[in-house]
Amino acid sequence: MAEWKNRTKQVHGGTRRSQYGEVSEAMFLTQGFVYDTAEQAEARFVELGEDEFIYARYGNPTVRMFEERLAAIEGAEDCFATASGMAAVNAALTSALKAGDHVVSSRALFGSCLFILETILPRFGVEVTFVDGTDLDAWRAALRPDTKAVFLETMSNPTLEVIDVKGVCDLAHEVGALVIADNVFATPVFSRALELGVDVVVYSTTKHVDGQGRCLGGAVLGTKDFIRGTLEPYLKHTGGAMSPFNAWVMLKGLETLDLRVRAQAETAQKIAEALDGHDKIAKVRYPGLSAHAQHAIAAEQMGSGGTVVSIEVTGGKDGAFRFLNALELVTISNNLGDAKSLVTHPATTTHQRLTDEQKDTLGIAPGLLRISMGLEDSDDILADLLQALNAI
C-alpha cells in the first residue's frame, strides 16, 4: 500500500474484509465485542492486538478502516477519528497541554476554534498569544522557550489567507513547540502538511471527506507516539469517538475525494477569474489568483487555490443580502465542501459572535460572502452568481 498513489489509497487503503469477503467495506454497527474466554478478555484489556477491539469508544473495525485509509492518504503514521471536526481540534490541543503552558495561534480562525483558544484553554491556565498568521516576524516575536504548541489553519476561513506552513514550523520547532494545523481548507487532496513540518494535522471530515453533506466527523493525524501515547488516552476516556455509521459514510466519501475536490477547485479557479473585476464586486479573494497576497505560497504548498472563493460585494450588508436572496441555484448555508454549491455571509452567521473590531482585523467585511464550490456545471454556477449580482 505504501507505494500506491493517493487515488488508489483513497479506494483501497485500510480495507479489512470479514469472513464473507465483501467487496464494499462492511459497516460494523456494534458497540461491543465478544470474547471466547475470560482469559481473552483479560488479555485484550492488557494490550490490544492488530485486529482486536473491546468497545466502540476506543475503536471499531469500520472506524479503523477509515482511520487507516486517511492516514495512508495524508502520509501519517496513525490517525484517530472523532465525532466532529471540533472534537478533533479540542482533543489535539487539550490532550497535549496543561496549566502553565503557552500557545501561539494565528488569529484568523474558524469561530469554534477561536472559542477553544480564546475562552476554554485560558480557563484551564493555558496562556494563548494570537498573531497575524501570514506574518513570520509576528510568529518569531510571539514564540517563547516555554511555548508548548502552535495552532493554525493552513488556509483561513473565510478570508482565505494562506500561511507559510514550513516557515512557521521551522520557527516553532526552534523552541520545541508542537505544530497543530487545522487543514480543512487545504483538504487531504492538496495537503503537504506533514512534509512541510506540521506535527499534528486535524480535519473536519464533515466537509470535503464526506463531501455530500451527510455526517459530522473529524480526524487527528500524526506520529504513532502522539496518536496512541498522547491523544488516545484522552479521547477514549472523554468520548469524542466517531460513530461506525459515520465512518462508513466517510470511507465511501474518500473513494471519490480526489475527483470531487479537483473538480471543485477547477470550478473555483474559473469562477474567481470570471468574477475578478466585476463592477458589483469590490474584491475577489482566491489564492489561485495571481493578485492574492499569498498566491506563490499557495501554489507551492497546495498546487491549487482550493475549493472556496470569497467575494466582497459592493453595498455592504444590504448588497450581500440582495445578492443572497436573488440566488436560484447556489444555496444559502454555512457549510462547505458539499457537492452542492453553498454560500455564507460570515459577518451575520459563522462570525456573528465577533466584535466589530475583531471582524475588522480579520477582514470580515459586511459585504463578504464565502462561496463553497459544488459539483454542478461551472457554467450554471457562474450564470447564477452573475444574475444575482444584478440584484445589487
Ligand SMILES: *Cc1c(COP(=O)(O)O)cnc(C)c1O
Ligand atoms: C467546519 C470546520 C471546523 C469544525 O468542524 P465540525 O465538523 O463542524 O465540528 C473546524 N475547522 C474548520 C476550518 C472548519 O471549516
